[in-house]
Amino acid sequence: MTTRRWTALPVLLVAVFVTTLDFFVANLALPSIRADLRAGDASVQFVIAGYGLAYAAGLIASGRLGDLYGHRRVFRTGLALFTLASAECGLAGGAAWLVAGRIAQGVAAALLAPQVLTLLGELYRGTDRATAFRWYGTVVGLAGVSGQVIGGALVAAEHLGLGWRACFLVNVPIGVAALAMTGRVLPAPVPSPLRRAGLDVGGAGLVAAGLVAVVLPLVEGREQGWPPWAWWCLAASGPILVTFVRRQRRLVHARRTPLLDLDVFTDRTFAWGLVAVALLFGTSAGLSFVLALYLQDGLGLGPLAAGAVCTALNAGFFAASLRPGRFGAPVLLLGLCLLYEVVARAAQPYQVAMALVVVGAGMGLLMSPLLSSVLSAVRPERAGAAAGVLGTVQETGGVLGATITGTVFFGTLDGGDWRAAMLAGLSVLVAGALGVLAHAMMRPPARTPVAARACVQQDGGTC
Template identity: 40%
Template structure:
């Protein structure tokens, strides 16, 4: 049975006026800017890879590690860093992650060799993994009730926009600074943001509570950290190295991952009898949390893969420039940003029904995109022809990500906010890696050879991505039905929840 820890009122919730409340929203803005940087670097590098390859004479294997190294290090660090923020000082962990990410960006932009850039990207991914789970932890700490929904709406907009705007920003930077060294500014762009955000974050973010009020503040469950880390690497590696590691041998890591993660679950249950574990298994007894994590896993598998195949279709298949390809994806970012902000405001009233509606819109948008491409518009008109379907899909996505994050974390005790958020974000990263591998394999099966059919490859890849979104819709519908049977619509409680 889950621990019944009520979330206390957040700082600034008293009647002392709007000054403290304004300070909380400014602190959130610092968190979102820093989170935007780290998530942007997942997608912005894609359009820069051709110029990176030319500038550093990189091999295909090296290029793959530029992408997969970041994803691996990012996913590996999320949960332990979230637990560290819960146990010690969330502000100190956040600022450390931000400083390290800024330094790693400088090192990546200054790279003089393939090995240098790969190591810098590993460093950058690990720093991002330190920073990101603190953001959801701060939202849990600073906000409550309907305000928390709006704060998560802003975070959802940040996630959606960072994913979608990455190709556009990367293309623009390469266009401005030239094909030879333009890729360096994909990393250097983080420097002024990080340097500015550090002192502001120190001033605005709340200081940690006294040591006696922190859960398990001297205990970090090192065995749990090692088991989860090994299991995460074994699970992600076959997918992120799909183009570099040929043959079926890599899939042998998947049963190894299952065993390691099963041992991790058993260890956490055993460890929780005596001390605070890395991840409390009691969290998954809360229906809203378990369903939300599963929905994120499946949805991000379809959601992230679309940008991967659409960018390839435009740049390689239709010979769009990096900037033109980024502009073609912009409607998704616009729809996602606007809808996420709206979703954060109405999730308190609509609950899981809002997520169901958003997933339906994403499905309609993706299938409309595939249908439009099937009609064979001229290459120069494809970006315009897919604009409305992508706007529809982006609008739906904005109604999925932030409301689902709100509903998933609504009943998580504050003492576990960081680790719970880290698990949720790890599910998103795993889903992204698996989805890109599955959808990408279908796409490349028809986009290779002497006579590649790029339009068919995009249509089939989009159909597979839509099927993953359909699976996420099934999860949401089942959770909604379970909530109705239990007398609840999975709505966000007005005064902060208790874990059940």
Template identity: 40%
Template sequence: MSATVPIPAADPVSAAGDRRRWIALAVVMTASFMDLVDVTIVNIAVPSIQHHLGASFSAIQWVTGGYALAFAIGLITGGRLGDIYGRKRIFLIGIAGFTLASALCGFAGDPAVLVATRILQGATAALMVPQVLAIIHVTFPAHERGKVFGLFGAMIGLGAVSGPLLGALLTEWNLFGLEWRPIFLINLPVGIAGLLLGHRYVVESRAPQSLRLDLVGMALAGLGLLMLLYPLTQGRESGWPLWGFVSMACSPLVLALFVRYERIKTRRDGSPLVELSLFQVRSFAAGVGVQLTFGVVCGIFFLVWTLYMQLGLGWSPLRAGTTGIPFSIAVSAAAGLSVAKLVPRFGRKVLQAGALVMAVGALIYLAEANRYGAGIHPWQMALPLVVMGAGMGLVVAPLTDSVLSDVPREHSGSASGLINTTQQLGNALGLGLVSVAFFTVVDHADFAHSSVSAVFTDAFTHALWWVVGGLLAMSALLLALPPKARPHTDEEADQAPADQAQTQALPVG
């Protein structure tokens, strides 16, 4: 995800001769699975959390958006920490922190505490997740990595399907009267086992070069993004005060200062948080825009979809969770077909088709929601969800390889880390935009003459137009990518697959 320098290849003899590496693989894959499921599992439980904690809608946005923002801001720094201090060490610190934060989330007694602990969870995930595929890369010889990354891809698909369903079941069962809390507490035994086994079986590794942390750059980037996202998320509840608009207006100035500092940092010691020279590559600069837009689309859709089904239609978490299964299956099937058959032949056109297919699915969903209203059934949602899922699958798997196609080999690690960070930032921005795309309609609704289901259906269809607009913008940005990805040499394939595979692994959810 964000390893910042090329990772040295593992010693094939020592790696192949040590059967314990498969236990290490199970540990790091379980940790990555835990992070992936945690994102999707929370979405399905959001209405239950809102009801039992008496949380405002802006607090609910922060439960999901705070995690995404902390995760995004910490990704590149988390990868750099692993390069400097040891990937095993940072991985263990990350999984310990993630487990502790999960416990704190599970025992949170009010919305403010839950938001704070979710931010902590995102920050610790940013320490844990970037190390996963870097550890795999230095643990397994080159001839075994194809099989290992295949297993990793299967685990991602399993997480996409099982996360919403597991969240629905845990919420529906109300284990020990804990309501939604088991969705976080389930991480405790998994995290403790991962910590103990990781300490014993994961091999330590570091980057060969001497690197430095860019703490000032991280602080400026975080401040600039927070100045944009906080008033965007909180402004609606506060009546859109003047300070919110001032903060959002000043955000680009802080981000411009960040860019200026990164240039100085590059000249001073060559260890910037972001390698600005990457933006001179036209396809990479456009790819950042694509990932940002894609993240915004996902951030808006998945949250408003959950609110529409559970709060608007009054469906149980289990009914809402099972409704999403066709979507997840379509994503996995189309992703495999895209990489194996379509992209090698048609290149960039597959990604553009995927964005347009997603937009068509959203339009079908919009039409069906308007037609059936509160009487819509899960089976009637299957068609638009399968179409949207197929479109997402066509995009999600080959996107990173296309974006990185023209990036110089020596910058492939930092480029892939930045691409994934951008997508996560887009997700956080999309969650913030839910205030405008969805809740504005709810706020201005006349509940005296309209039912809750009618209001939430109107809000959902309004948000779907935002999703369609984002997908059309994304399709236009894809024109700047190379018609076909540049073939990789054997040396490049050995140098950066971990970064690219990790970046491909996370857009869904």
């Protein structure tokens, strides 16, 4: 393994860290953003949902773009866009500009994510690949663990009077430094025989339109009194996605390359498991969203103190994920029920933190076995398409979880009762955890993950 290849690893991991961190770091800044920009409920929700929605909508297309135009080129484009979008967020003079910047960040993150995984696979083999992917997992976990406390610290520091803007501007020097290194440490693009087939732009547009038609009315509808356009959007989302599916089938019949290989859904374990993945990521994102608002505006904690409480959730996740087990779903449900009871009794913040440790432990015990079981039934030749679909479902589940939980939360908050709003939001999350538990009880036994089988076939060794 050459020194150059190992030099590439920090550049790739920095991209993973900042894009993962940015989903969490904004949660603790929401009350400050709301006050400074005089943002409404819908704008506050879109600060989180806009990022996740753009991320989810672009993942499938961006993986295809990497195959067509070279993974290094698409990676550099995504990193440059993410850096510029972070600057826009940090300098935003109004809520609309901030939301636009967050959407641009999400598009950039979608460009980056598939390229990182592909480049790791290209650069490393055998035991070196195992080391690289262990570092990848550690960085993702570290970003999740530290995201909210970093956000709280940046907001509380008031460095140079930046406040919440520091949460986004901190990405700019990091992005510039990483971008300067990509040309030297990442492999040059290899001409692809697929380039002549081109990108299914129509299919990419249909996927994005279908997701927007679901999320937009859920975010804006309640604040505007559920106008007719909101119901029309929701009604149109199904036909739009059906049209996308039909388009992909027509491309296959015409012997052209589709944006998405629909054969991945013929594996029932994979298709059924996607439901549980969406519920789990929706529960996690929904809890992070309402918890940050409740702790600061409801309990009166400062950003740093609220970040410290939220860290209990991520610490429980990180500790439990070191030894994932079979009882993640019951522990997750137990933790959410404990949190509901704590909030109902108007307990102290340290008691909220104790309940969050249990919630985080349930997520940590569940995450790895769930993802492994979802991918276990997929054939090696479909692993790439399955990974793209899984990533899209993760992000879409997170967006819908934050949006639906936020809609219920703000709907109850109209009466001004923060405790009642939090309890209403937790009721939605408990329902999601019950769905995850139902899946855990009915899913078939997991087999060897596809990624491991494919790696053995390619390398003759361990992935």
